[in-house]
Amino acid sequence: xxxGSGEExxxxxxxxxFYKDRPxxxxxxxxxxxxxxxxxxxxxxxxxFKDVYDYLRAIMRKDERSExxxxxxxxxxDLNPANYSVWHYRxxxxxxxxxxxxxxxxYCGEIIQEHPKNYQVWHHRRVLVEWTRDNSHELKLTETVLxxxxxxxxxxxxxxxxVREFGLWESELSLIDELLQKDLRNNSAWNxxxxxxxxxxxxxxxxxxxxxx
Amino acid sequence: xxxxxxLDVVQGNKDSLIDWxxxxxxxxxxxxxxxxxxxxxxxxxxxxxxxxxxxxxEPYIPYDFGHIAQTYTGLLCLILLGDDLSRxxxxxxxxxLRAHQLEDGSFKATLHGSENDMRFVYCASCISYILxxxxxxxxxxxxxxxxxxxxxxxxxxxxPGLESHGGSTYCAVASLVLMDRLYTTFSSVELDRIRQWxxxxxxxxxQGRPMKPVDTCYSFWVGATLKLLDAFDLIDKVAxxxxxxxxxxxxxxxxxxxxxxxxxxxxxxxxxCGLSLMNAEEVKEMHPALNMSTHAVQHLEKIHLSWRSx
Numbered sequence: 317x318x319x320g321s322g323e324e325x326x327x328x329x330x331x332x333x334f335y336k337d338r339p340x341x342x343x344x345x346x347x348x349x350x351x352x353x354x355x356x357x358x359x360x361x362x363x364x365f366k367d368v369y370d371y372l373r374a375i376m377r378k379d380e381r382s383e384x385x386x387x388x389x390x391x392x393x394d395l396n397p398a399n400y401s402v403w404h405y406r407x408x409x410x411x412x413x414x415x416x417x418x419x420x421x422x423y424c425g426e427i428i429q430e431h432p433k434n435y436q437v438w439h440h441r442r443v444l445v446e447w448t449r450d451n452s453h454e455l456k457l458t459e460t461v462l463x464x465x466x467x468x469x470x471x472x473x474x475x476x477x478x479v480r481e482f483g484l485w486e487s488e489l490s491l492i493d494e495l496l497q498k499d500l501r502n503n504s505a506w507n508x509x510x511x512x513x514x515x516x517x518x519x520x521x522x523x524x525x526x527x528x529x
Numbered sequence: 530x531x532x533x534x535x536l537d538v539v540q541g542n543k544d545s546l547i548d549w550x551x552x553x554x555x556x557x558x559x560x561x562x563x564x565x566x567x568x569x570x571x572x573x574x575x576x577x578x579x580x581x582x583x584x585x586x587e588p589y590i591p592y593d594f595g596h597i598a599q600t601y602t603g604l605l606c607l608i609l610l611g612d613d614l615s616r617x618x619x620x621x622x623x624x625x626l627r628a629h630q631l632e633d634g635s636f637k638a639t640l641h642g643s644e645n646d647m648r649f650v651y652c653a654s655c656i657s658y659i660l661x662x663x664x665x666x667x668x669x670x671x672x673x674x675x676x677x678x679x680x681x682x683x684x685x686x687x688x689p690g691l692e693s694h695g696g697s698t699y700c701a702v703a704s705l706v707l708m709d710r711l712y713t714t715f716s717s718v719e720l721d722r723i724r725q726w727x728x729x730x731x732x733x734x735x736q737g738r739p740m741k742p743v744d745t746c747y748s749f750w751v752g753a754t755l756k757l758l759d760a761f762d763l764i765d766k767v768a769x770x771x772x773x774x775x776x777x778x779x780x781x782x783x784x785x786x787x788x789x790x791x792x793x794x795x796x797x798x799x800x801x802c803g804l805s806l807m808n809a810e811e812v813k814e815m816h817p818a819l820n821m822s823t824h825a826v827q828h829l830e831k832i833h834l835s836w837r838s839x
Contacts, residue, residue: 377590439643
């Protein structure tokens with residue numbers, strides 16, 4: 317199992333092992349970035365970042381699709397969850413290895429909660445749901461994120477997609493009511509209300525009367 | 530820095546910067562003319578060999594593809610740096626662009642594994658305008674996507690049904706201006722509703738959505754939208770300027786989203802742009818739709834003239 321950055325073992329020591337020191341990676345020659353002879357405004361990568369990404373570059377060049385490659389993408393994502401190429405490569409491996417996507421959905425949910433405004437991880441989530449057609453966790457996931465930030469645009473966007481894609485209109489108005497109780501001025505909630513009514517009952521006279529009240 | 534007429538700070542490195550940008554142009558292979566992944570990379574992460582004068586992509590690198598926002602940024606930077614754009618493979622770039630447009634008219638950012646929304650419609654529009662070539666965009670479909678993204682409150686969201694937002698409203702209006710489709714897409718009533726939505730975003734500085742805190746960068750996103758809609762003079766310029774300046778960091782410089790918050794490059798840039806829209810003395814005038822100085826646009830226009838005379 318890949319270790320996250322700064323993880324410590326029971327003795328309080330940092331137990332991260334560089335890929336260059338892992339015997340099971342001896343067959344791979346790490347590949348450096350090439351920014352030419354006069355790079356400007358260079359990023360000060362940590363040794364760990366460079367190590368992980370030097371190996372990632374090498375393994376992506378070979379287009380290796382294996383368990384170890386999958387674990388490496390996890391480390392790469394941990395260091396930079398916005399790297400869209402890594403997420404794409406990870407999805408290719410998941411498909412190739414026919415991995416159980418239930419675990420991936422859980423993993424994705426964890427990353428979303430750590431990085432709730434990251435485009436790549438929400439996109440990954442959407443792809444997983446498209447593949448599995450399993451929408452059972454999506455409303456709860458967006459509610460968890462909205463609990464922390466009731467106006468998170470990504471969460472609302474994902475929720476709109478799930479609701480429309482799977483016809484999950486039933487519980488929407490009551491969620492919106494709850495959010496408006498907490499903050500009547502939550503514009504995102506009002507927008508969602510319009511979206512739901514527009515796609516369900518429409519703005520009939522009866523609905524309008526109720527809404528105005 | 531270009532907006533502050535301070536490019537001389539990087540003057541000595543101009544050619545290196547230009548070379549570095551060109552080294553990220555993803556080109557078609559000689560073996561096939563599949564240009565779908567053509568564009569500019571954001572960085573050297575994929576490990577391609579540095580080669581600013583290459584004319585094809587040999588050998589093909591797996592997972593190497595352009596990103597629409599990086600193509601846009603790369604082109605903009607080349608223009609600012611005074612490059613003549615002669616190393617661009619324009620046909621490859623427009624073919625690449627075409628491959629990123631979806632059925633609903635919006636654009637995704639990368640050939641594989643990307644979300645799609647108004648940001649990338651804007652990038653596609655700028656790229657096409659800069660390349661002086663709209664064959665990469667189905668303009669009817671893109672304009673339709675923009676039209677359908679106007680919300681019940683008059684503002685424009687990232688897509689149909691989504692909450693109206695200062696950033697997406699800018700991207701939508703600027704795209705239509707660049708496409709020359711503003712007045713054929715929205716009626717005058719609909720344009721008035723966009724103007725009204727934008728004006729209502731001013732509290733002292735501007736907010737990005739109703740009932741959210743103001744943020745320096747919206748002085749540009751919303752301000753520029755109003756400029757493009759000929760309604761900028763309706764705002765309170767004194768309050769706007771006062772807010773932007775209050776977010777300046779007196780120790781390290783730059784601007785932040787809020788006063789006494791940490792400054793960053795994005796808010797520094799858009800703080801300056803926000804001031805530019807009000808013709809602040811120390812700052813260059815800018816082209817509100819292309820998001821660069823009019824000085825840089827003049828350079829682009831010269832390049833266009835030379836292309837058209839061939």
